[in-house]
Amino acid sequence: MNLSLNDVKRIADLAYIEIDENQAEATLAQLSSIFNMIETMQSVDTSAIEPMFHSQSVSQRLREDIVTESDQRVLFQSIAPQVQEGLYLVPQVIE
């Protein structure tokens, strides 16, 4: 597998992590060697094997659709970067 500089920039973009040209190049070298190591997985034929998503064969628990949390807005917003009148503030997204 050959990773390109554009691949690195694209995945950084998908992951919402700003990355400059120098960092992208350094990252490319590191990711390439990691993916070479990962490629050793292909040495085993797994065509007849079911994927294992969970170590125990348990099903998702369900619960009653009732309110279980109390209102802690003031507490939660006390650690927010920017709030106003009980709302979280972010840069304007609609003109």
Place this chain on the structure above:
Amino acid sequence: MLNASLKELSKQLAEKKLSSVELTSFFLQRIKTLNPDYNAFITTNEEMSLAQAVDADKMLAKGEGGPLTGIPIAQKDIFCAKGWLTTCGSKMLSNFISPYDAGVIERFNLAGAVNIGKTNMDEFAMGSSNETSYYGIVRNPWDTKAVPGGSSGGAACSVAARLAPAATGTDTGGSIRQPAALCGISGIKPTYGLVSRYGMIAFASSLDQAGPMAKSAEDLALLLNVMVGFDARDSTSLQRAQEDYTSSLEKPLSGLRIGLPKEYFAKGMSQDVENAIDKALAEYRKLGAETVEVALPNAPLSIPVYYVLAPAEASSNLSRFDGVRYGHRAESYSGLTDMYRKSRAEGFGPEVKRRILIGTYVLSHGYYDAYYIKAQKLRRLIAQDFAEAYQQCDVIMGPTTPTVAFNLGEKSADPIQMYLSDIYTSAANLTGMPAMSIPIGFGEKNRPVGLHIIGNYFKEAQLLNVAHQYQRVTDWHLKSAV
């Protein structure tokens, strides 16, 4: 107080020969004096710790104390603790005062234990040397030129340097067992689903599991009794009858079948580690155990499988850090997306970014089957190998790590070399099986060696029994680095 077992401390507290305030003050003073040498703690809070100690003394005075009431425990900084700075080793959470308690913290609080401080760790638990922490490196108490291991490096160091009687850790690929081995202490990762993940900052949710780190298997059993339990707020928490992990510690080992995976003994292990393992196995044979060779043909693929699955899950879990509701937000930005990009670029360190990028890639369109599904299939093959091995043996043994603690800086420039320090440990996370490490001697430069003991699902009591019987006839676990 320094070298006492939890049982001894508990007895002294119950008999009023010692108060929790005295015990807590003693360790707070040690941390104040010695932490600058080790950097094992990110945060201490005398006022909050002592308030818990005062409450514990009240419980004890009324005769309402349990085995851990009044005992100071060092909590890994991955556990949210109400009112405590909880950083997960990251700049991203450098201003995060947790508004709530993790399930593990709640259970320790209920037991009357004292939170003595929050321990240093690799950023978001991603690392094997504690060198990725935003809060600086941690030093190995046996040799301050060496790493303590990671990601629970601060936890392992705090116990080895006797800055706390016991600690908590979390283990996604070896993060309890590897630092326990490198710092010469005992640590256990229980079966996946036994300890609540609620409020434990998520790295790879299908692999993450909390467990105790302490001086002996007997201490671990007491800690596990408090930590294990169903929690409805963790969607993968298992509902099982409560077990007493101390109940079978004294069982003799005659007839125990120890499986030795030929893949683990074939190559990769350094000579000093192998010598210590051979001596430990000889000790087990003296205790009446027999050893049998077993095969884990797919186990060597654990590292590539792990480095697909763990980053994939991490990239999803860490998408919550966006600088909106809590955590780091960049100073200046041009719009919402730019705010996300800059906040994440500034808040995450290089190793965390690297893993987010790997995970994003393996989950992206066109690569999902080739990497993620392939890894999940291999995960099943690895689990099947273990299931077959357990037909011939009760527990599996081998080295916890291929070498003793390496030097600070030795592997930090080469991610792959660093990843390979978890070569023996990550299979237990992929399969969800319990596994532990105990100290069995010293290797090169007089640095500790750990024995890895893996058990079948829910066999924690047996693992602790196997470890305790060894510790009854040897004294490696009593050796102190300080």
